[in-house]
Amino acid sequence: MGGVDLADMRRLHCHSTIMGQNRWWLKLLDVGTSNALVLYNEAVNGKQEPCNIVDFKNKVVEALVGPFLVDDIPSEQSVAHCMTNISGAERQRCTYCSLRGKVARTRYMCKGCGVPYCCIGSGKTDKDCFASAHENEDIREICIRHYRMQQTNTRKDLLKKRR
Structure with a gap:
């Protein structure tokens, strides 16, 4: 077999990037x-076992992309705790501000906790209440309990008014 036949054989290998593609630069990359x-394989002749095309492409990708890979994959818990708009037009009191004795209305709430919080640029507050409440697990739990207590008190008041 000549060199051209071997090149064609490698190019038509099942892991080739050019199958069914009309992009000329992919052909150049593949060749x-x-x-x-x-x-x-000639350079490592005798020192290591010859590498196949799939393993070689994986090594090339790891060498080129490896330093830029992100090690920290966000956990499901951190993704669940993100700001979302409160459905409906009525704004609610920020729970973290309420704990500090301030009155601040917000249109945002934590998707994971279901608790309304201020965020930067959403009012007169100079601090991001969402981030402050979620920095510490204990503070977040206190905010959740405080919000639920507010909700039950509001429901009790509504029931008293109806009677």
């Missing part, structure tokens, strides 16, 4: 990768 594999 360059297979040429680099040949040079790599």
